[in-house]
Amino acid sequence: MPNAAKILHTLAAxxxxxxxxxxxxxxxxxxxxxxxxxxxxxxxxxxxxVGAGLADPDTNAQDAAVSYFSAVFERRLWLKGAEPTHKxxxxxxxxxxxxxxxxxxxxxxxxxxxxxxxxxxxxxVPEGKDMWRAGxxxxxxxxxxxxxxxxxxxxxxxxSPGNPAKNTRxxxxxxxxxxxxxxxxxxxxxxxxxxICCAPLRIRKLENKATFDQLCSxxxxxxxxxxxxxxxxxxxxxxxxxxxxxxxxxxxxxxRKFVACVKRLLGPEAGGLGSLSIWRKAWEQQKVPxxxxxxxxxxxxxGSALRSPHIYRHIETKSIDEIQSEEQSECYEPQMxxxxxxEARVALLRNxxxxxxxxxxxxxxxxxxxxxxxxxxxxxxxxxxKQPADLAEYVEALGQRIAEAVRRFDDL
Amino acid sequence: MIYDIMxxxxxxxxxxxGIASLPMELKDKKPWRDFAHTVEVITGSALAEHERHTxxxxxxxxxxxxxxxxxxxxxxxxxxxxxxxxxxxxxxxAEELSVRKGELYTRDxxxxxxxxxxxxxxxxxxxxxxxxxxxxxxxxxxxxxCFNGVQSDSFRFDERGSAELELPDxxxxxxxxxRVTLDFSED
Numbered sequence: 001m002p003n004a005a006k007i008l009h010t011l012a013a014x015x016x017x018x019x020x021x022x023x024x025x026x027x028x029x030x031x032x033x034x035x036x037x038x039x040x041x042x043x044x045x046x047x048x049x050v051g052a053g054l055a056d057p058d059t060n061a062q063d064a065a066v067s068y069f070s071a072v073f074e075r076r077l078w079l080k081g082a083e084p085t086h087k088x089x090x091x092x093x094x095x096x097x098x099x100x101x102x103x104x105x106x107x108x109x110x111x112x113x114x115x116x117x118x119x120x121x122x123x124x125v126p127e128g129k130d131m132w133r134a135g136x137x138x139x140x141x142x143x144x145x146x147x148x149x150x151x152x153x154x155x156x157x158x159x160s161p162g163n164p165a166k167n168t169r170x171x172x173x174x175x176x177x178x179x180x181x182x183x184x185x186x187x188x189x190x191x192x193x194x195x196i197c198c199a200p201l202r203i204r205k206l207e208n209k210a211t212f213d214q215l216c217s218x219x220x221x222x223x224x225x226x227x228x229x230x231x232x233x234x235x236x237x238x239x240x241x242x243x244x245x246x247x248x249x250x251x252x253x254x255x256r257k258f259v260a261c262v263k264r265l266l267g268p269e270a271g272g273l274g275s276l277s278i279w280r281k282a283w284e285q286q287k288v289p290x291x292x293x294x295x296x297x298x299x300x301x302x303g304s305a306l307r308s309p310h311i312y313r314h315i316e317t318k319s320i321d322e323i324q325s326e327e328q329s330e331c332y333e334p335q336m337x338x339x340x341x342x343e344a345r346v347a348l349l350r351n352x353x354x355x356x357x358x359x360x361x362x363x364x365x366x367x368x369x370x371x372x373x374x375x376x377x378x379x380x381x382x383x384x385x386k387q388p389a390d391l392a393e394y395v396e397a398l399g400q401r402i403a404e405a406v407r408r409f410d411d412l
Numbered sequence: 413m414i415y416d417i418m419x420x421x422x423x424x425x426x427x428x429x430g431i432a433s434l435p436m437e438l439k440d441k442k443p444w445r446d447f448a449h450t451v452e453v454i455t456g457s458a459l460a461e462h463e464r465h466t467x468x469x470x471x472x473x474x475x476x477x478x479x480x481x482x483x484x485x486x487x488x489x490x491x492x493x494x495x496x497x498x499x500x501x502x503x504x505x506a507e508e509l510s511v512r513k514g515e516l517y518t519r520d521x522x523x524x525x526x527x528x529x530x531x532x533x534x535x536x537x538x539x540x541x542x543x544x545x546x547x548x549x550x551x552x553x554x555x556x557x558c559f560n561g562v563q564s565d566s567f568r569f570d571e572r573g574s575a576e577l578e579l580p581d582x583x584x585x586x587x588x589x590x591r592v593t594l595d596f597s598e599d
Contacts, residue, residue, distance in 0.1 A: 005452075006452075006455075006456075009452045009453070009455070009456030010456045010459045010460050010463070011460075012456060013453075013456040013457040013459065013460030013461070014460045014463070014464070016457070016460075017460060017461070017464060029557075029593060030559050030560070030561065031557040031558070031559070031561050031563060031593070034561045035561075040463070043463075045463075147499060147591070150499065150590070151559075151590065151591060154587070154590055197559050197560070201497065212457070213450075213453050213454065213457065216453045216456065216457055217449065217450075217453050220449075220452060220453060220456065329445075332442075332445060334445045334446050334448070334449035335446050335449070336446070336449065336450050336453060337443065337446040337447055337450045341443065341446070341447070342447065342450055345443065345444070345447040363451070363454075366454050366455065366457075366458040367450075367454045370458075371458070371461055371462070371465070372458055372459075372461070372462040373462065373465060388462065388466075389466070392458075392459060392462045395455050395458055395459060396455065396459060398455065399451055399452065399455035399456075402447075402448060402451045403448055403451070403452065406444045406445065406447065406448040407448075
């Protein structure tokens with residue numbers, strides 16, 4: 001069974017395909033992207049990601065998918081520490097860079113107190129000379145930019161309490177999308193969905209597999225960031241739409257550690273989250289800072305929910321170390337490695353007998369872009385798997401095995 | 413033989429001993445994390461491509477079965493193609509953009525839309541302008557889709573290039589009318 005992280009990576013790749021769909025160029029049509037994402041999320045393999053099993057009995061897969069879309073794709077993203085932009089901004093920029101009209105390749109996101117010689121307007125766009133004839137020629141960059149600037153002005157620019165963007169803005173000024181002399185202010189808490197809706201309508205196709213993978217890497221990162229509170233709630237067995245606006249990410253994580261502590265004290269045979277006396281013992285080792293005392297936590301809505309047998313069945317078993325390790329890994333932003341480095345790592349894994357020659361061959365083939373159905377046609381692959389779906393399952397498991405192995409390397 | 417690292421402690425020993433014997437520069441965590449991320453990307457892409465191929469979830473031109481805020485037309489799936497985009501954008505000046513209340517335009521002005529509240533709904537009137545558009549699209553079925561997913565039922569332009577439709581008068585529709593696409597049926 002794939003873990004939630006693996007499912008999220010596949011979803012990110014789906015979205016990347018949607019952001020590159022078209023023969024000669026790409027027309028970004030948000031309603032189509034949304035419909036396809038919802039259709040994908042309604043599939044049985046995404047039940048765990050969208051928390052379908054946690055919902056009310058009358059919530060079907062489509063409703064769970066819609067809830068997920070609202071909570072994750074439309075989640076207001078925050079800056080991380082002193083960084084000038086977040087991953088939602090980076091996705092927006094990556095799409096703008098691919099704008100089909102000439103000039104988009106020079107686009108940038110800059111923080112400025114003053115823009116050019118003009119005062120710091122929310123938007124400044126020279127009038128375009130070329131008119132865009134529907135269904136035919138491309139719009140000029142000025143037309144394109146004007147439409148985007150308008151869409152950007154319709155986004156709520158408020159900054160949530162606690163978002164570091166407030167300080168960054170005071171220090172470095174507002175964030176602007178800039179092309180030449182044109183500029184438009186970009187909301188600090190731009191969501192994934194807004195990044196897609198505000199991008200140029202017509203964009204260029206990605207050039208090759210490497211550029212596709214680079215975008216996919218970025219989409220994975222932005223989805224991971226947006227999915228975090230939702231995913232943590234699912235891990236705690238709670239139906240996210242009921243809790244996501246009530247609990248902070250920090251509070252959810254502290255509660256997860258506390259639950260891990262209670263489960264450790266109770267042992268694997270326990271059928272529920274025990275008694276107040278067990279909670280008191282656990283409290284000595286792992287407090288939940290959002291609550292003053294263990295009794296307060298026990299009697300809270302959250303405490304009551306966690307004691308419910310229905311929720312207990314869905315709590316993902318993770319140790320405190322695993323939860324902390326996940327938190328720490330968020331501080332580091334991984335990059336795609338190049339072909340030479342990739343092959344070197346594959347060879348090291350093979351030499352250490354963590355993977356065998358067959359695993360290595362499959363990894364190399366999919367990195368080069370071989371589709372699973374084509375890979376299955378190879379004789380040595382058909383000999384192992386009856387159908388392409390079996391090979392897909394194996395690829396999924398291989399990805400998880402490698403992720404697990406690398407996580408263990410980190411602990412050395 | 414395929415090793416199952418997660419379930420066989422022996423294999424963990426192989427993994428850790430393999431890493432422990434690596435040259436110093438390769439013990440660095442960063443390249444391994446980068447490698448793991450690269451594996452996430454390539455396996456995710458391969459699996460998504462496989463899902464797209466097998467279940468045909470790729471976006472098609474057919475009417476979707478559901479949208480978040482709107483309702484797709486029922487009955488036999490109809491094939492649409494997006495031909496026009498309308499915005500509430502009026503003439504842009506060097507300093508500012510203005511939104512013209514209650515009106516929509518294509519950039520060339522050949523399709524104009526006007527909307528106003530009417531008995532709890534938003535009544536939207538669309539008009540095709542010019543002989544070329546009238547002769548091509550007059551009498552054709554169409555559908556309107558807002559950028560935020562709100563979608564109209566199918567409607568027909570009459571032979572004079574006019575169409576009227578009713579949309580829910582709610583915040584989502586008001587927002588969505590900032591930018592809409594007009595899709596014409598190919599059937």
